[in-house]
Amino acid sequence: MKKILIALIVFALAPNFSLAGPKIEVLHWWTSGGEAAALKVLKDDFAANGGEWMDMPVTGGGGDAANVTLKARIVSGDPPSASQIKGPTIQEYDQEGVVAPYNIDAVAQAEGWDNLLDPMIAAVHKCQNNSGPYCAAPVNIHRIDWLWANKSVFDSNGISVPTTWDELNAAAEKLKAAGIIPFAHGGQAWQDATVFEAVALGIGGNNYYKNCYVKLDENCLRSDTTVKVFDQMRKLQSYTDEGSPGRDWNVATGMVIEGKAGFQIMGDWAKGEFTAAGKTPGVDYYCASTPSNNGYLYNVDSFIFYKTNDPDKQAGQKLLAKLMMGKNFQKVFNLYKGSIPARLDVPMDEFDSCAKTSNADIKTAGAKGGLVPSFAHGMAQGNTMKAALQDVITEHFNSSMSSKDAANALADSVLANM
Amino acid sequence: MFKWLEKNLPKVVLAPAVGLISWFVYGFILWTLYISFTNSKILPKYELWGFGQYTKLWASRKWLIAVDNLLIFTALFLIFCIVIGIILAIFLDQKIRAEGVLRTIYLYPMALSFIVTGTAWKWILNPTLGLQKLFIDMGFENFTFDWLVNREMAIYTIVIAGVWQSAGFIMALFLAGLRSIEDEIVKAAKIDGANLFTVYWKILIPMMRPVFFTSFVVLVHISIKSYDLIVALTQGGPGISTTMPALYMTQTAFHKSQVGLSAASAMMMFMAVAAVIIPYLYSELRRENVS
């Protein structure tokens, strides 16, 4: 008995051997399909440069499970070398003192990231309140305000891609009358919020969006415009089917692909589902921005690099940062992922029409003041405020709460979490 | 020294368990208590801040919903598990053919985690995929079973799945309890002319007090910790209607970067549990010591 016990303990304690050299431990939730294939490009590059990659995937809840692991690791005093963290959360971690001394800034300076990135995007990845040294690297730019529609369903019902929300409503009514589920939607909090921000940007306009959801202005949140946004949400809700609550987003996309439903409002990662099903944009399906005045909701996936004293890991961080911002990775990765490169100088010829549209729109939007960060995906606000907004939006969407009450609840929730 | 050791050996042997639990349970509760008085956001911070998190917590609609849900869930979960458990145990106790097979069927859900069965349940309960569709396909056009996506009813679907997972275990406990009763009692009752129902209702079930105790401990512990169940089935939705404290706690700490608030909610949970469980445990232990 005792001997077995000792043997077991020794067995459990047996160390994992590893060699010296650039080393990196990456916490992420890209485990499947295109993302994993894209990540493999990076891993292979990393290995080719003599590095050792320790993979640390934790999936579930769009990174929720990974968040648990990340915090546990940081609190335990042993953070991973890099993890998938984005937007204002980067600053929050910096303020906790777990990112300094910004190991990758030297790489960023040497590679000239300031010239390779849009200044607005670049700022997101600079620590010390968006103006200090680089501490994170972007890999892509997602667009959130996409409308995905089944072309044959639209065509056979005489519907063209709507350019206003009224047109969209009219189209939905038509589909409903024809016995088709108009709006494929997964009733999960983040999906409700994704739709909400597209509606808010479209109906409220660019300045409304910035005032309300970037600056969190109370009057803006309580305004009649917000009420109108909620009204539109209520309409959209009436276009969903009863199986919607709790449905995964890709199941909803599948409904559009199969022609069971007319359209879906979802970020550009939905394209991967169409591609995997062998569908071509413009032929089998439409990818169009949701109605807005040159708006563009962006969401940048990036990796943050934590403080580490291990020279091997520091070397690994530098190598990874360099490769991540490399032209090749940015191209290959985004081809897989459906987004567009964060780096500005990547040629777009290999990308499909949707990505090209996105790439063109982001420039127009930037020029016309419509380029705004997504709050539903944690680009405009930190996690606390994101949740505060999300809770009210999802509660309204899934209940009979009036728009007026919802607008006030939204403002109250924001104030309570200030 | 040696003498002391010999005299106190039992306590020394007890020490590791007590030490581990002191630190890993009570130490952590104290840590949580401290953190609940700080304004910890994304990570724990140690500057004291006051009672702010508690005011915030009780002002939060979501938390109130979570507490309500916990009460509803725990009550129904306990009642159904125990009632079904008792019924199955009694029925299985009637010299049933294929008892072994049936018992295994009732017991196996306990063996699977909800990560495993959650998807299946989600399908079954989903109106457009599961039972409702099945019955409609079979020709019952008006059949509706949409609790999962109904804000008012979704919590009950969680009860259905939760009971599915745990009722078999309660069955096992009661079956074991019944089997350990002297059969002379049953014989006496038979001669007294009691029918089967009376034998169980008036005589055997009242003798199952210890089993009720164990069931209570096991079920309350499952219900307080129910997290996987909710994540797998509804993720707290539709809207926030099926939020439960464990989910709230996890979300606030890890996804919403409000570690302090989460600690406050955890403390409320600890206190509620202590208020319910400790008097119960204590009174049961006293009974036992008396008899």
Added chain:
Amino acid sequence: MSANISATSYKQLEQKSKLKNMLLRWFLYFVLILFASYFIFPLYVMIVTSLKTMPEIRQGNLITWPSQLNFKPWAVAWGGRGYGAGDTFLRPYFWNSIKMVVPAVVASTFIGAMTGYVLTKWRFKGDSWIFLFLLFGCFIPFQAILLPMARTLGVLGISNSILGLVVVHTVYGIPFTTLFFRNYYVSIPNELIKAARIDGAGFFKIFFKILLPISAPIIVVTVIWQFTQIWNDFLFGSTFSFGEAAPIQVALNNMVLSSTSVKEYNVDMASAIIAGFPTLIVYVLAGKYFIRGLTSGAVKG
């Protein structure tokens, strides 16, 4: 209760009770089978789905038997698709789980047996309070203590290791294992211990030579309980381990909950069944002993 019941009334009584018994038995079987179908239904759905092809899953409903048995999802779930990226499959993680489960089950069972022994056979003032103190640990929601736990493991230098997981599972198993063993040992007569002490056996000798050999029923119960709890744990596994060292539930989660992919439900279901297989087997094979063990004392308050 008259002393003179006529022959015919005896006959009537006899027939009446026969009919009643028969109806009762039919009712009994009806209810038992009804519940059995409630319990078996999800597993049936999982098995059937795991054997279908994706098109069949999309078109059919969830209870139809597959038109053709398709075992590929099982092969994929266990051994992967054979290409590199994103090819998560269960085989490598199985062993990880074993490495975690076996020591944790052994350690927590052993500690529980010892504490149960002390609390029943070496009673001292306040021992009920100690038991209460330990038992309360059952009710800790684990989500609430992840961060201090992480810190503790970090300080001990065993975060992100199987050993760390073993420690965590052992500690949180103690309240339950203690509860089981205490309740079992309470029913064992104290005379046995007294006799052994008079025969000159010491504290440990009594435990190892007298109590442990007759503890088989409760050991079975404890081991099944702990094995299931630890094998099925996802929270600790995903928080305190990663990558190639992760337990099988984490790998399963990664397969089933991948954020962006075309869902292959058949593979998901097959993986789910594979990941649940060891516990399932334990219940099927040891279920009888489980009930027996419970009968022999685990349920006595």
Added chain:
Amino acid sequence: MITLKVQDLSKNFGSTEVLKKINLEIEEGNFLVLLGPSGCGKSTLLNIIAGLETIDEGTVFIDDYNVSEVEPKDRNIAMVFQSYALYPSMNVKENMVFGLKQSKTSKEKIEEQLKKVSSFLHVDELLNRKPSQLSGGQRQRVAIGRALVREPRIFLFDEPLSNLDAKLRVEMRREIKKLHQTLKTTVVYVTHDQTEAMSLGTNIAIMNHGVIQQYDTPENIYNKPNNTFVADFIGSPSMNLINGQLAKEANNVSFIPEGSNQSGKVSLNNYNFVKSPQESGNDIYFGIRPEHIHYKKTNDTDFEVNLRADLKEYVGHEQIITFNYYSQEILGKFPSTVKIETGQEMKLFFDLSQISVFDKKTNKRI
């Protein structure tokens, strides 16, 4: 009138035969004791009479009615169990009236019965207590009370005294005897204790291996055991069974102890053979109870012999002495007042009017 009749009753548990073709009859008002070692089938037989076990073969009659398939509650019986089987969750009163309530007896009748029985058994003070608060003897009374209130045709007792201490057992035994004398109800009583059986029973059925070895009055069981099993089972210490041979010369029948070389011939001329023996030389047992070996002559027919005392066991009012009888051990029982020294020979007298003789091959009385 025959209250209970058991006819050709057989019962198997799996492949083991627990009861083999049992036949029994009992007259109204009699006290039948089923006596035997554990595992002899006596409790199974009682359970079958109660209707708690099914019958494989044979019939049970109560008052001439075939009750083999009748539910226990309809058999008009009451039973007292070894563990008392009191319902722990009910108090004494509830325990006692439970059966009456089940048979929908009127409230007044219940109260009346309860009052009668509880004062008869002196448990009036205990009515509101729970079984766990009672002593062993009190529990026993309550268990009997529970049976009494139903006024059954037959009382069944399943080793009711074996959980009591020695003193209490004797006391309760006497109470049961009194009870039977007062009520005159038919009783079937299972025990493994011969003293209980002898003192209580009007009839005793001795069972072994699922077969009734002898069914008779206590006197006959004691004096004329049917076979060596009964002879050995009854009496304390048991009957001496001395190995030897039967000798027949002309009209004289005698017993020759093994190893005695004809010299120790014991005359059996006064023995009442079941069937007079025809030939000589058969192996037999010569059975004599220790209490029938005397230290002084009481009868003219007594057989006189000198034996060495090897061992002396003093048990208060009497002493049990082990003697060497042609290298066979035999026991004798004498008043303590008789002076006996171990190692010394003494003169003994076998009371030949009290002996039994058994065939060694069949173990049956001859």
